[in-house]
Amino acid sequence: MSRHRQARAESSLDRSLVALNEARELGEGRLDDATLEQVYGVLERASSRRSLSADHTVVGFFGATGSGKSSLFNAVAGSDAARVAVRRPTTSEPLAMIWGMPGSAPLLDWLEVADRREGTPVPGLTSDAGGLVLLDLPDFDSVQLENRAIVERLAGQVDVLVWVVDPQKYADAAVHNDFIRPFSSHAAVTLVVLNQVDKLAPSEIKPVLDSLAAILERDGLGKAQVAAVSALTGEGVDGLRTRIAAVVKAKAAKSARLAADVAVAAQRLAEASGEGDAAGVHQQDRKQLAAGLADAVHIETVVSAVGSSYRLEATRRTGWPVTRWISRFRKDPLRRLSLRREDSSELNRTSLPPAGAAELARIDSSIRGFADAASEGAAGPWRASIRSAARSNREVLPDSLDQAVAGTDLKANTGAWWWPLFAVFQWLALLVAVGGLLWLGGLAVMGYFQFPVPETPKVEGWPLPTLMVLAGVVVGIFLAVSSKFLALAGAKARAAQARRRLRESVAAVSQVLVGEPVEAEIAHYRDFQAALAAAHP
Template sequence: MSRVGAARETSRLDRRLEALNSARELASGALPQEALDSVLQVLDRAGSRRSLSGDHTVVGFFGATGSGKSSLFNAVSGEEIATAAVRRPTTTEPLAGIWGVQGSDALLDWLEVRKRHAAGPVQGFADDDTGLILLDLPDFDSTRAANREIVQRMVGLVDVLVWVLDPQKYADAAVHNDFLAPLSSHGAVTIVVLNQIDRLPEHEVRPVLESLKDILARDGLDKIQVLAASAVLGTGVDKVRTVIRQAAVQRQAMSQRLTADVTQAAARLAEASGLSAGGTKTAGGRTTADTKAVGDGMAAGATAASRTRLAGELAVAANVPLVVDAVARSYRLEATRRTGWPVTRWLARFRPDPLRRLNLRREGANPELNRTSLPPAGAPERARTDAAVREFAEAASAGAPGPWRAAIRSAAREGSDRLPDAVDQAIASTDLSAGRKSWWWGLFNTVQWLALVTALAGFAWLGVLAALAYLQLPVPEVPRVQGWPVPTVMIAGGVLLGIVLAIAARFIVGAAASSRSAVARKRLKAAVADVAERLVVAPVEREVSRLAKFTAALKAAAGR
């Protein structure tokens, strides 16, 4: 592999690891911690492996008891490095055959391999410049728990996995269910060797190989390399060497292994988040990781319509209609006090101001109000608020996978307890223009007083004339207008003008009260909507945005 190609592969792996880490961080709190911890383990392993020798390729030989794994290891190595005997198991801890000892110590320390052997050159296979490490590992079906733990750990660490099977147990469910099927995404770094073919009649070798390939295909490993060999006779050993040498010389195995790990981790994270159907089902009912398993689950988010519905329901639950009605009634009452007939308008002062009773009447220069005297939210109002928040969360989380839908709903509920108090404060601090005078009040008030004074002057004039007549004094001639005495005209005009003004004021007050209440309704709804935006919508939008970023990061990690 050229340096340019290697650099490009490294850069791609960097981006995918970074994307996987971003997905893990974004999923914190939304997905089970166990799923996040498994991703962190993959990231830690990748970071550790990449910090160690990139010039060495680690090839692990895995097999069941009696598969001839150690014998094949020796045959490939060209010397008796591992102990192979009739008594089983003979391998109790990892054994390394090393071509290119320099720079391998730190890597083997990380692998926890203590038994190390500097192997001699093997013509056409490996020498000190190859940078190859072969590991003979304990049997994966060993009765010793420590041996099984070593195998499980090494499966997650080596660059290339060589599975040594034998004709008697090649279809054993243990190796397929526990190891091969879960590693279906690692086909590029997995080799299966059917060993001990010398124990089969020649005409049965091909059918057994075909049977093995069919089983592997059901495991999701249809493109894997399957080789036949006999460690005893040396048959097929050169082919095994060729495949291993190719992996070592190309220097791609480490990157391919880590890329497969990232792909698998992304698929499992997608499954945990509900973005996949759980991977690809095999014919045997097993589940395998699949890059394409990462779905497109996206939440609908908060739409303008859902925001409007939420604010409207919260406004009703917070008694905004009651406040709007109080604004109209307060305006009518104040207008009556200012423009009503001066003889009777004082009666209006005995009627309480609806806004003042609700502690919403602004006095002076915009004082800051903290609380209203609106009726406290009862069970119906709380139920309406909860239903509104729940409906909004349902609409916003539509399309999101299960765990994320729960996270979005939880975000919507977090601010619900603070809604009643926050909405009350918003209503209290809203400028309802309740104390603002209308321009026409002064005009009507002046004309009303003029009409009253005119009528009273007419009555006084007629009273003086009546007194003069009663006292038998000369009564002066009364001026007339169109034949009507001026005092009478003054009384009639003053009373008639007062009636006309009262009727006109009634219509003007009604229109102005409606206008004031409409303005108040708009401002109150805006104030409630602002509270809903801050306590419900914004947290939900953050979760929806987090899901979108998580999905994008997961797709990048999966290589899509």
């Protein structure tokens, strides 16, 4: 691989690791901990491997008991360092053969390989190939659990995986299901070796290789390289050395291995997250939420009180002065609800009944409906997180809604333009009527005491003081009746204005305490999806 291509691969890996870590962090508290822990382990291993020798390629030989793995290791390494035996256990500790550049010690410390040997030059394997570490590992079907644990750990750490199988057990389901198939995404750094082909007739080799290739295809490793060798006779060993040398020389195995690990981790996150996208929050959803919450806090009770308060105040201001005093004994409904401002100060509480079971149920139903609509289409864990976000302020919502109602300017202290006009005419009409009554009273007193009674002016034959009384009373009653109709119309308008203002206040609270947390969680979900998409190298 050219330096340019290698640098480009490293840069791509950098971006994938950053994106994977971002996706992991965004999944915290939403996805299951086991998956997040696995992803964190991948990130830690990647960070550790990249901080260690980039000049060495670690190639691990993995195989079941009887596959001839250690014999093949010796044949490839040109050594007899690996222990070969028939009875279990054979290899019990990993063995490292090292060629090339210095600096492998920290890498082997990280791999926890204590048995280290300096390899001698091997034609076709080490010439101009760069640093190489060959690992002979315990049998992955060892009866000793600690050996199996070593194999599982190092399978997650080496740069190149060499799976050694034999003609008798190459199709063993346990071998494929437990070990080979989990690394199906690592085809670029996987070699599959059919050892002991010397035990097959020449005519049997190709059918066995074809069968093995078909099984690997089902395992997801259709692109993995497959080699037929015999550690005993040396058949195919040179070719295997050449393949390993080519991988080492390219110096791409480490990045390819880590990229495959990232792809697997990203896939696990994707599976834990599930597919789909949230519908999001729409204006109609906001309106339905606000309407439901408004009903739950009885704003229609307040609206009705606004209308009644307006009519009462109109009667007090424009009613017939002779009878309007009666309205003083009626208590203002807004004052009963603690919603009439006596000054410009803000109100903090109303006297509306506290939210009971029915109101709380209505609040919960409105929140649930809003969250369900917003999370429609999202995968299960994210639907749950969006619903949780919608309920995050549930405890403070009733009190906040009450404060919103209390803080709404209902224009309760604002009168109508016609009130002063009607009041003036009412008092003028009353003065005219009283003036007429006083005139008539004066004439009656003069007649009673036998004083000469002056002639009373007449209009169309009607005595003027009598007309004054009649006119004053009729006009006063007419104005009072007219004011009732005007007050009714004004009350409807004032109530409609109050309803609109109250709904706006409730909508503002619902947006802050319900809408914004839901929108933030949906944005969080989409950031996770974007990071997950970027994590795929």
